[in-house]
Amino acid sequence: MAGADGDDSLYPIAVLIDELRNEDVQVPNVSGGGLPGYRSKRSCSSRETFRCLRLNSIKKLSTIALALGVERTRTELLPFLTDTIYDEDEVLLALAEQLGNFTMLVGGPEYVHCLLPPLESLATVEETVVRDKAVESLRKISQEHSPVDLEVHFEPLVKRLASGDWFTSRTSACGLFSVCYPRVSSTVKAEIRQHFRTLCSDDTPMVRRAAASKLGEFAKVLELDYVKSDIISLFTALASDEQDSVRLLAVEACVSIATLLPQEDLESLVMPTLRQAAEDKSWRVRYMVADKFSELQKAVGPEITKNDLVPAFQNLLKDCEAEVRAAAANKVKEFCENLPEENREQIIMTHILPCVKELVSDTNQHVKSALASVIMGLSTILGKDNTIEHLLPLFLAQLKDECPEVRLNIISNLDCVNEVIGIRQLSQSLLPAIVELAEDAKWRVRLAIIEYMPLLAGQLPLTKSLCRVVVYAIREAATCNLMKLVEKFGAEWAQNTIVPKVLGMANDPNYLHRMTTLFCINALSEACGQDITTKQMLPVVLKMSNDQVANVRFNVAKSLQKIGPVLDSNALQTEVKPVLEKLATDTDMDVKYFAQEAISGTRFTLASLHISTKSDLPF
């Protein structure tokens, strides 16, 4: 160990250790009977400082442990940490996390059980995040226990937690059964199963919830016979618990249990409970079923899906509670995708589509918006003819929906419809509605249109209406999208459609719009090439150098610097340079500054041109 000769290398560690302790103790007020007129005068800032220092020390716990050595870490540091569970959540959370990586610092797997006491006390605190982290660390170090240590040290800890007085310790125990079960002897296994059973019927709903949420995980490590004998009865009991918060967690467990069981047992062991959950009196349970529908569908397989889940799904889509309908609507596409191939189309057309049609005109906007985010995906499944006949009217209706989010969700998914029905059909039926949206009152919708414009441009023919969309993009200064458009359609298209609009705005009375011209030119010059830039854009920029607004003038200087590399050296010398020189003597400080910047910038361009001409010379 270092430091025996009294060098100061121990000092930083000494500081860290001193700051580990929780010094900030609120002075209590015990003044006998009566209601004392006491106001707490706790200094928040000092409390905060102490907390930060402690947090810092805890995060460097490995450094402290390293300096102390494995022996003292085991005998002094860990016992101290075990007893300091008074602290703030943040500190405890950091401690719980650190201890999960402490195996080597206490002397390797042989001594890993030393970490159990502090983690055990952390697993009983009231703060869920801390408990969960402690359980996570316990699960981690359980793997580092030898089978013998697991039975001697770890398993007793799980039992202690499982039979603890407070529900906090019992909830923590629920997460630990599955990690020790596979590695212990069959007698201990029987005990673990018994403990789990007890917790599933605990008095407090919290413990039952914890058990229900770990039921699936525990089922996975159990032998199939026990799954059938033990887990199913627990599952059935939890799924009919009096508290809906417990029942809804059983739905989740249903997925993992169903995947474990052979197909022939599903009908008798799982389906009665699942059917009951899908029709539960509580909307929260039905919501959970709707939310987990795709997973359930995969877990129970095609046959049960066809016979049972399709009607259940129909009911969920028609549920009286909007939250449930919205959750189900979200799953429409996935559910249809995962239907058995051979009669998929028939099921969708006769059973699902009628419900979907109703949802399009639902009274609740969340339901409509959930549907709008997935409905376009149906077109790939149903094919061209069905899409045109049945889906397009729905899309159109949603594009015109009063709720902006619905319109937005439809626009964002246009590409998948295009793949199915082709450009012509799409442009004929949807384009008018889309162009209308470019003038939508909600800026988010306009923004979405602009953002999807390059995508739309790939699919829609170059019509006049598209140009109107472009104009809006210019107004909103969506320069980056303009660049993408020009790249897609080429310089000639840009020269005919975009450039005139951009240059037209140079004479706008609003100086912000005039600046937009400059920003667009900055973005477009490279894509448009030297010819258009020199002949059409440059004159406009130069003319704007006389603008009366200084902001415009210094942006001219910036633009000139930006488009410089695109221009030929002749234009730079004869046209750009004089203007920049004039701006460099401007009365406005900023204009002067940017003009000088541009001059040194373009000089660099000139110089590099010069060099490149030189190097072209044959030697």
Place this chain on the structure above:
Amino acid sequence: MAGVAGGNDFQWCFSQVKGAIDEDVAEADIISTVEFNYSGELLATGDKGGRVVIFQHEQESKNRPHLRGEYNVYSTFQSHEPEFDYLKSLEIEEKINKIRWLPQQNAAHFLLSTNDKTIKLWKISERDKRAEGYNLKDEDGRLRDPFRITSLRVPVLMPMDLMVEASPRRIFANAHTYHINSISVNSDHETYLSADDLRINLWHLEITDRSFNIVDIKPANMEELTEVITAAECHPLQCNVFVYSSSKGTIRLCDTRAAALCDRQAKFFEEPEDPSSRSFFSEIISSISDVKFSHSGRYMMTRDYLSVKVWDLNMENRPVETYQVHEYLRSKLCSLYENDCIFDKFECCWNGSDSAIMTGSYNNFFRMFDRNTRRDITLEASRESSKPRATLKPRKVSTGGKRKKDEISVDSLDFNKKILHTAWHPKDNVIAVAATNNLYIFQDKIN
């Protein structure tokens, strides 16, 4: 133990009184809520100064076997501070409107306290160990020379005097436009509801940044407003059921399973008005000031200005029991209206076995009703009878005619002394009665 008083059962006797004796009472010291925790071991009070005081039941001592343990101060803390809403130019009082204990989950205790706008979750925990041994300091606190540290010391925990700490764990704010009148913890132990004049919100105890609105009775046009929510409570056993009472004297029972927004009640409790007793004040005095489920969950009790009613949850058209609290005030309503007393919000509570109920009145009187024998009694919380072990004498108010001996005439009642908040120990016959700035604790006399 059913009896409330009189008869052969037992008598109430004085146990303790807390609070200053001075005649002039500071506004901040007025107790605004009283609540026992689930075991009855702790008793919390909140006051208009935003403070919460927690009393702990001391174990019975061997020397004085005739005495049940007393309640002594366990922890005192400032729960809420006065605030100012600059956007609405409104002062937010620090007054604690309600306190609700959470079921105990580990060695610490947790409670929710609320003022008009903000609900806070407090943790009350004990600490009896202190870390000792520094690296950088000597035992007597002098700093050591950093260059002379030759070995590292890990602090050791040593026992110390018990210290009780209260720390704020969560702050649930910004969810109520109107004044919060109730909070109630759900039996699922993970959610609770909070009600203001027009809305009820559902919170998760661990999530502070959002709550769900489950009842909203605010009309689109505030001029059409005809009633407000006066109290709300979760069912003690069924996590999906809660009730709320209104200023129109009706109670709605809602089922959260049916829909996310409970704007349509599952049950509607209303007693048809007796046309003969109709008066100008009918509407005001029928307003419900408190609603409480019985521990069994079968009944609920409502308090209006003049009476307490017990309703069977299975019968909506009338209460199964009605008790008059101070019927003699019916002739005084006009003056009670003028001094605003008619708007006082009296609370009510059940005893541990649901066999008796208690509620407050004026002149520091409080009333108890035995549901089995239908006997009732009026008792007084006063300094005069606050001698140790003194038995409380029943009080009587003369109702018209000639005043008998030991009776008090209605005109001499002190309307400034009112008992609005009372609490009954969940298991034992111990009651806590808040009389302005004093907290009286009474218990049954063991013969």
